[in-house]
Amino acid sequence: MEIFKALVLCSLLLNFIVPGFHAFDTIAPGQSVKDNETLVSAEGTFEAGFFNFADPTNQYFGIWYKDISPRTFVWIANRDTPVGNSSGVLNVTDGGNLVILNVSGDIVWSSNTSTTAKKPVLQLLDTGNLVVKEESNPENLLWQSFYLPGDTLLPGMRIRSSMVSGTFTSLTSWRDSQEPGKGEYSYHIDTHGFPQVVITKGGKLLYRAGSWNGNILSGIPSETLYKDFNFSFVITEQEVSYGYELLNQSIVSRYMITLTGQIQRFILSDQTNNWQLFYSGPADRCDNYNVCGVNSNCDVDNSPTCECLQGFIPKSPENWNSQNWTDGCVRRVNLDCSNSDGFLKYQGLKLPDTSASWFDKSMNLKECESICLKNCSCTAYANLDIRDGGSGCLLWFNNIVDVRKLSSGGQDLYIRMAASELDHNKDLNKKKLAGILVGCTLFIIIMVILVVTIFRWKKLKKAGKNQIVSGKNHTDNTQKGEIDIPIFDFSTIANATSNFSIGNKLGEGGFGPVYKGTLSNSQDIAVKRLCNNSGQGPKEFINEVVLIANLQHRNLVKLLGCCIQEDERILIYEFMTNRSLDYFIFDEARKSLLHWPQRFQIICGIARGLLYLHEDSRLRIIHRDLKTSNILLDENMNPKISDFGLARTFGGDEVEGKTKRVVGTYGYISPEYAARGNFSVKSDVFSFGVIVLETVCGKKNREYFDDHDHGLLGHAWRLWCEEKSMELIDESLGEPIGLAEADVLRCIQIGLLCVQDRPEDRPDMSAVVLMLNGEKSLPRPREPAFYPHQSGSSSGNSKLQSTNEISISLLDAR
């Protein structure tokens, strides 16, 4: 008892004596906050004080959640003017001005409050708001940090734009993960026309979250209208503002703009005390501003994604057909500019860019239509507010810009048409029927021709060829020194695999099932029966296979030959006795068979194989579906990459750039490839990073969500920040790691570097190989890319999540 009392006394004393134990939420003039002292809000939710990142000569004063790790900043006062030394102080002046002074007593930041307050005090509230108020009149806030948002919007905070002066406050991205100064991305309200929320980069419009429809911003799928939030958009003569409140006070949530210009909402999981990504936008290709050009509609579920609005035709058909949408669409028939024009109704759309629109709150839809008809340049109208059956009027003039289909929600839009086009549209059904008839006839004719051709070709083949022929016969353009590729007879392969029997099936790979086979000379082979024929003719296919077969490296699976039978395409590979990496590391019983030295050798081998594909082979091959099940293991547990070059075969000869067809697997696919179809060697590096972390940890990234909200990547990042990376290591490794600890830490750091959000922040494979060998120093990773939680409702990724058992995820279903 005595001891207990003494302890209590001690801790009380400590609170008074040691500055680090400050726990006040308020200071008055004459008092100050220095380095190592903090303000803590009354209930301990937020904490404010000086801090620095790696560089101690850049000191900031900021606010963060007191009990959330890693430290999450919500506001920074002097984000653009760090104190050059750790001896900065924060003061309230007698007049109520908030200032940060450096060691020489110069003001580096000021709230510029110009009042003559009596007895002002500074207080950190439990909402995260830092306020200056009069002690005698606490309701009267002289200044508040909520009026000066940084990159984060907390509940109760608002972004505001003046309707008079054009000034606005915005969420502005940080410049870098350790540099909170104002970056290029801004999230704010554009007041031109009917106000709308936009993201700009250096002033250029990138994304419209859209205008307010009474419930929510019109560009956000309605599934994200979450019952726990009350969003509000307020337009007055002076000012327009946007913000939200929490309806359920036990939820902790923040909304922020990331380094890469995405707006993201996070909710704190009450089970794990980690942030869970709830919504993220822009979410897919169609969210990019005006991606399809004017007068068109973007639909991620369509292929091609862009389509002219009805009654419109591509302005430059040639460009349009080669998927260059820049020029957009034009009317097939010009408007009459008379009352005979009519309107065509579209449903489920994100309303067009409102920056050149006109609006009226009191009109109804009928009045809206008639006023639009009266002005020749008016091209579309819609309700302003969709609540209670709709009210108000919104008009667009001239071109219709940035329309997309929304996965849920979306609004009605009425687009003006010449009378003849409307009739045309009525006739369309009849015409469609006629079109179908003509189409069927053509199809039958083509089929007949095809069957005859195939029949002839088969006959030729039977007559002229024996069991194994040289690929040279088929590929006249192969270069000297290239190996020939044996072409197996279909019956040989069918015999070797007992007619592709289930018993011989090894698994389902990315591009089709794989079977074990045994040739008559008792050589074991792996047979990949490609599904989903890309429509390549036999000659192109063999050309492609010869290219793949010429990629030879000890860490790549060797291609032994191929087989073509009608539209069947089969690849024959060397057989790997120890199956694949996932077979070991994710299996409770088998994972203990792979000790750390072997895992490290496997990681190094994959890196070398990938480096060869990216840089050392004559072709630059981007794998595009790298994952643990594509890392095969031979009898000595040497890793060999499989399925390389196949994305090429399937995706055409894209070497780098954008694809309509995303090949990849949930958990391994990089964010830019999943969302926008952008792939490069750096998207492979991302997948490699995931494999490294999975190999160290022995758990799957995509199954990690149960316990950890940001998957394996977020978990690894958190442990790294807390300098507890060794906790990541697979428990079944059992034996003390000892001297190898440095290798483990190196692998984790390399893994984190490879999964950075921005491709340019990821190392290339030559750097990775040097880093693994310890021949290159390791930069500090930043926060990695996060996957939205699988039960979250981000529109753009829902498809990817639902196909997580299958390795080809076609974002654009054909």
Ligand SMILES: *[C@@H]1O[C@H](CO)[C@@H](O)[C@H](O)[C@H]1NC(C)=O
């Ligand atoms: C700030 O606070 C310090 C310590 O309380 C004091 O010495 C200094 O005069 C104050 N400066 C201003 C401008 O109030």
Ligand SMILES: *[C@@H]1O[C@H](CO)[C@@H](O)[C@H](O)[C@H]1NC(C)=O
């Ligand atoms: C703050 O604390 C750190 C570490 O405890 C120490 O190195 C530093 O000198 C302290 N700064 C001041 C101004 O007391």
Ligand SMILES: *[C@@H]1O[C@H](CO)[C@@H](O)[C@H](O)[C@H]1NC(C)=O
């Ligand atoms: C304090 O700030 C002033 C103005 O920004 C600057 O000129 C001066 O060098 C700073 N002093 C120190 C010690 O950083």
Ligand SMILES: *[C@@H]1O[C@H](CO)[C@@H](O)[C@H](O)[C@H]1NC(C)=O
């Ligand atoms: C940094 O602050 C210390 C006192 O804390 C001072 O002695 C030193 O001169 C300062 N350095 C610079 C570069 O301003």
Ligand SMILES: *[C@@H]1O[C@H](CO)[C@@H](O)[C@H](O)[C@H]1NC(C)=O
């Ligand atoms: C205060 O005024 C200065 C000088 O006009 C300006 O640079 C600074 O950004 C202002 N501070 C705030 C918090 O607006």
Ligand SMILES: *[C@@H]1O[C@H](CO)[C@@H](O)[C@H](O)[C@H]1NC(C)=O
């Ligand atoms: C939502 O916020 C608006 C404006 O701030 C308010 O009028 C309304 O009552 C709130 N709704 C709920 C359900 O709290």
Ligand SMILES: *[C@@H]1O[C@H](CO)[C@@H](O)[C@H](O)[C@H]1NC(C)=O
């Ligand atoms: C509020 O949120 C908490 C935590 O998510 C949940 O347990 C509770 O049921 C919610 N309350 C209401 C009224 O929705």
Ligand SMILES: *[C@@H]1O[C@H](CO)[C@@H](O)[C@H](O)[C@H]1NC(C)=O
């Ligand atoms: C697309 O078309 C526009 C206009 O014709 C042209 O300027 C642009 O270079 C084209 N873009 C590509 C990628 O071909």
Ligand SMILES: *[C@@H]1O[C@H](CO)[C@@H](O)[C@H](O)[C@H]1NC(C)=O
């Ligand atoms: C039609 O609307 C546009 C845009 O508001 C306006 O500039 C133009 O004067 C209007 N024309 C007529 C005839 O009212």
